[in-house]
Amino acid sequence: MSTKTATGRSAQVEEILGAFGMRAGGTVSGVAYGGRFKEDAGGAPLETHDPTTGEVLAHVRTATADDVKRAVSAAHEAFAQWRLVPAPQRGEIVRRLGDGFRKRKEDLARLISLENGKILTEARGEVQEVIDICDLAVGQSRQLFGREIASERRDHRLVEQWHPLGVVGIISAFNFPVAVPGWGWALALVCGDTIVWKPSSLTPLISIAAQQIFHEVTRGTDAEHVFSLIIGGGSTVGEALVADPRVPLIQATGSCALGERVAIGVARRSGKAILELGGNNAVIVMADADLKLALRAVVFGSVGTAGQRCTSTRRLILQRPIAQKFLDQLVHAYRTIGIGDPLDEKTLMGPLISESAVKDYSEGLAEMQKQGGKVVYGGKVLADRTGYFVEPAIVKSTVDMPIVKEEVFAPILHVFEVDSLEDAVAMNNSVPQGLSSGLFTTDLASAERWLSASGSDCGISNVNAGTSGAEIGGAFGGEKATGGGRQAGSDAWKGYMRRQTNTINYGTQLPLAQGVEFPVD
Numbered sequence: 001m002s003t004k005t006a007t008g009r010s011a012q013v014e015e016i017l018g019a020f021g022m023r024a025g026g027t028v029s030g031v032a033y034g035g036r037f038k039e040d041a042g043g044a045p046l047e048t049h050d051p052t053t054g055e056v057l058a059h060v061r062t063a064t065a066d067d068v069k070r071a072v073s074a075a076h077e078a079f080a081q082w083r084l085v086p087a088p089q090r091g092e093i094v095r096r097l098g099d100g101f102r103k104r105k106e107d108l109a110r111l112i113s114l115e116n117g118k119i120l121t122e123a124r125g126e127v128q129e130v131i132d133i134c135d136l137a138v139g140q141s142r143q144l145f146g147r148e149i150a151s152e153r154r155d156h157r158l159v160e161q162w163h164p165l166g167v168v169g170i171i172s173a174f175n176f177p178v179a180v181p182g183w184g185w186a187l188a189l190v191c192g193d194t195i196v197w198k199p200s201s202l203t204p205l206i207s208i209a210a211q212q213i214f215h216e217v218t219r220g221t222d223a224e225h226v227f228s229l230i231i232g233g234g235s236t237v238g239e240a241l242v243a244d245p246r247v248p249l250i251q252a253t254g255s256c257a258l259g260e261r262v263a264i265g266v267a268r269r270s271g272k273a274i275l276e277l278g279g280n281n282a283v284i285v286m287a288d289a290d291l292k293l294a295l296r297a298v299v300f301g302s303v304g305t306a307g308q309r310c311t312s313t314r315r316l317i318l319q320r321p322i323a324q325k326f327l328d329q330l331v332h333a334y335r336t337i338g339i340g341d342p343l344d345e346k347t348l349m350g351p352l353i354s355e356s357a358v359k360d361y362s363e364g365l366a367e368m369q370k371q372g373g374k375v376v377y378g379g380k381v382l383a384d385r386t387g388y389f390v391e392p393a394i395v396k397s398t399v400d401m402p403i404v405k406e407e408v409f410a411p412i413l414h415v416f417e418v419d420s421l422e423d424a425v426a427m428n429n430s431v432p433q434g435l436s437s438g439l440f441t442t443d444l445a446s447a448e449r450w451l452s453a454s455g456s457d458c459g460i461s462n463v464n465a466g467t468s469g470a471e472i473g474g475a476f477g478g479e480k481a482t483g484g485g486r487q488a489g490s491d492a493w494k495g496y497m498r499r500q501t502n503t504i505n506y507g508t509q510l511p512l513a514q515g516v517e518f519p520v521d
């Protein structure tokens with residue numbers, strides 16, 4: 001650690017953990033159901049690390065497959081009552097949840113910065129994202145409506161309504177330890193579902209803190225038992241959750257490989273999945289673009305969160321006339337990025353999450369070079385300090401490099417040159433993933449072509465805005481290998497409910513649809 005003395009740092013760590021009743025080197029339970037933490041959880045012990053120093057932050061008691069069964073049973077039982085609570089009253093609980101996060105915003109942001117390594121402003125933004133989705137869900141709780149459809153039969157009414165679905169399993173990743181699962185909590189709860197949450201084992205303390213907020217907010221209410229936490233490995237806890245037929249929906253965020261396991265596991269029992277998997281997001285900068293705007297968006301997209309967002313910009317496609325100029329400006333901007341302690345307000349890039357993430361970065365870069373990529377900036381692991389720090393890297397690549405089709409979850413940006421918008425769009429669409437994309441141009445026709453049916457094939461497609469940092473009001477998710485799921489705003493709530501079509505005959509005859517005659521005396 002370069003910016004603080006060891007003692008200063010330890011005091012800071014104690015203070016951050018202390019805000020949630022935890023202490024450095026202590027042991028905490030990562031299992032909670034039925035409204036309380038289980039202090040005797042007996043799964044494999046887990047250590048969580050401070051990515052800034054590499055030191056152990058705390059030890060966590062994890063769930064066994066039996067705990068998962070018990071947590072699902074508790075959630076299943078709670079569902080029987082929770083689904084009967086009027087939706088706007090469920091919304092009231094979610095309003096209090098949002099207020100709970102508002103009250104603890106700074107404490108939680110500091111814990112996120114500590115355990116996840118993202119810089120403070122982004123950590124605050126992440127907690128804000130939970131608050132925002134709670135606000136949205138409160139309004140939504142009064143708007144869970146179906147349609148009335150014109151019936152072809154006299155004296156008949158054809159309607160659809162939406163009912164609570166059941167227990168929702170939420171599997172979330174380290175990179176957005178509260179915002180992305182928060183999209184699920186907020187919507188699932190107003191929709192009348194109960195939740196069993198399996199967060200990433202890389203950020204257990206953050207999820208324990210979130211669970212505490214949940215307990216504080218719901219103690220003594222109808223919602224006391226609706227939210228469970230099961231920290232533990234994917235092969236025990238994750239698989240048990242995915243396989244449980246009492247969990248009709250799994251919301252999962254993570255790699256494409258994880259998504260495949262979840263999709264197959266859930267399909268085996270005809271469950272539903274909302275998947276948000278890998279991205280391989282491109283920004284295209286046309287020669288007529290406002291380059292200043294584009295530069296800021298590309299730097300935030302590629303270096304922000306140390307390149308560990310699913311929406312991080314991984315490919316930069318430059319139109320040839322401005323390519324060299326833009327690349328020079330980008331390299332210049334990269335040089336000014338302060339890398340260091342994420343809790344220091346001046347830092348723009350914190351550490352990667354783990355030693356294995358550093359390995360993926362180094363191996364990814366080595367493979368890119370082997371395949372013909374040229375590193376034009378960065379590429380080094382910062383060995384002058386403790387923790388998991390690397391330089392952000394820019395690599396001049398070619399589309400025929402197989403690794404360009406993969407999501408390397410690290411701050412590495414591939415740069416390409418193209419002649420036309422058509423070539424740029426084809427390049428954007430040439431990877432297996434389809435999450436986010438952005439075009440920078442001042443030409444209206446180019447912008448509209450980009451957004452048309454033959455433009456970007458991604459779930460998120462922007463004009464003069466980068467690939468990351470979406471607002472919660474829109475539906476979030478992507479196509480192809482990204483999994484096709486949609487979360488957060490728009491009508492994503494429908495994914496957390498079951499639709500029922502109702503035909504009501506208020507007449508004295510029984511006319512059959514499609515004109516079928518079936519006389520019975």
Ligand code: UN1
Pocket residue numbers: 129175176180253308309310311467468469470471
């Ligand atoms: C993710 O990285 O899994 O759009 C989600 C964004 C954030 C969410 C990222 N609002 O970058």
